[in-house]
Amino acid sequence: MNKKKSLTLQDIADELGITKMTVSRYFREPERVAKATRERIAKIVENQGFVQNRAPSLMSKAITNTIGVVIPSLSNQVFASLVEGIESITQPAGFDILLAHSGYDARVEERKVAMLLSYRVDGLILCETSHTSKTINMIKQSGIPVVEAMELPESPLDMAVGMDHQRASYDTVSEMVRRGCRHVIYLAARLDNRTRLRQKGYEQAMWDAGLTPSSVATPFHSSFTQGQALMRQALNNYNKIDGVFCTNDDLAIGAMQYCLEKGIRVPYDMAVVGFNALDIGQAMKPRLTSVVTPREQIGIKSAELLLAAISGSRDTQRTFDLGYSLTEGKSW
Amino acid sequence: MNKKKSLTLQDIADELGITKMTVSRYFREPERVAKATRERIAKIVENQGFVQNRAPSLMSKAITNTIGVVIPSLSNQVFASLVEGIESITQPAGFDILLAHSGYDARVEERKVAMLLSYRVDGLILCETSHTSKTINMIKQSGIPVVEAMELPESPLDMAVGMDHQRASYDTVSEMVRRGCRHVIYLAARLDNRTRLRQKGYEQAMWDAGLTPSSVATPFHSSFTQGQALMRQALNNYNKIDGVFCTNDDLAIGAMQYCLEKGIRVPYDMAVVGFNALDIGQAMKPRLTSVVTPREQIGIKSAELLLAAISGSRDTQRTFDLGYSLTEGKSW
């Protein structure tokens, strides 16, 4: 079974003794086609499982009604919510999403952006702020609008929607200190930019409280078992820890489990705080305290801005801070 | 900043006083282009961030070097591994992946398949076995090869790679009984086909052991908090439970946490077994016993079969069972 020569508008037109133009109209402005003709076309389309070839309209039309989205990971609830937010806007607007993932690697992002641009997407949403120069070059050349989602880079490529990770971190760690923690350690996995920003906020908060920041990191990407390992390492390296601030909930859960295993009581002996407020943290005993990131809102706002820019009506504001909040659990 | 009229091969050719055919060759078979010319083209491509328009080649070439992949969810480690497996094969072979997600909904799958087919992908990998008739129609019409990954449907659309969920379930529950469980309850979230198959296996194992199966289900999609809720419900409804078999690890973790909270000791008072063997289960105390699904292998095999079929060399075998194993934790 080879790839068949696919059915075309012309094939349908021939079968009905009309021209492909009428069939083309059937799809784009059906009310312009006589009801009888419409039904005859519909019948063939149904029976034969006809799907239009998108290529010619990519060529002849300026707008393709597609946007490209590059997320770093396919298994992170954070980006799932982000994409959900995006789709809630793009789908009713008749836009398709081409999705790609970069594995947190700027060179992979470059490859994926090139692929998306080869399909002449009308806009891009990226979830990272560090890009290769080739990526930047290609995007500039294409002239399409871009939203960088999640962070608030100092000089965005174009537009940015996100929150201030460093500040969220600063505030949260400050509150840990206010609640009595004196030796808070920062646990970090593979260092992407958001991890670094959160670390900065943590360090600042510690210095400002007259305390000394210390962190434990792993080059592996974050996971529950890495969280365990980091907690073990932290306990080995430092002997007066009374709190850990984790770059995300995966690590926090792992850390909390390790404490449980070693008889370290959370929060009495050890405060554990995470970032992102995933569902898992809510199911834990004790319930995890975590920074809530407005990821679905970020997706919605990003898509709205992008569609506005595509249709030519840009906001003068380029950067949108959607803030953050906190789920207060029982882990601090 | 509007979408610019994008740079074309012709533009580059004009700038160098050659024809676009030579520039086209530069991309497809660079060794056929004189070194000097090659370098002149390269310079422009680099400087201007040129990206080829894919549309014309979608039209003029039979093969597009792309495959479409539809996964049900963007936040499930299971499908992340599957896609990783797929890409490990397709990328070195020069194939791009167009990714879409269906949210476990056959009508959304239909929309996404239509979108992918409109780009004339050379093959499809789907992760579900229940499709709308329109989906089936469109795929049949296109004539491209399809792999259904994860399960082993009785009559696959085309090819299938996966494992026997019912059997894995049967064996695992049988082992729970052998270890002394007498009142095992099945916990299920939103009923997709795999959940149903696992339930069947569970029920069969219970009947075969002379025991009565009972289950607790929720229409919501699975999550850790749903796991807690289901465990609560199970304990309310049935008063002699000594084990739960969960349709996946999310539910199992939630269930285990609920037990912990209520002072029910796992595994002494209650055995908890999950499905998929995610990292989180390994970080739990007690470590979760779970069925290991060979998802990366499924991805690899699916991609291999698909690429083989695209290049015209099909295996006679249509269905591939990659088996399963078990991580034995401390939760049974």
Add this chain to the structure above:
DNA sequence: ACTTGAAATGTTACTTGTAACATACTGTTT
């Protein structure tokens, strides 16, 4: 000097849907 052949580049026609404009046909109004 002449042939040969391989390397480099060019020419032409084709892919399929769509914008823009043109035409045919119907029934209604004056």
Add this chain to the structure above:
DNA sequence: AAACAGTATGTTACAAGTAACATTTCAAGT
């Protein structure tokens, strides 16, 4: 009967790469 509006459909040219074949160029072999 002529004019007209409105609906339905048709005609033509075009988008940007590529397959297939054609041509040019130039050094090597006789």
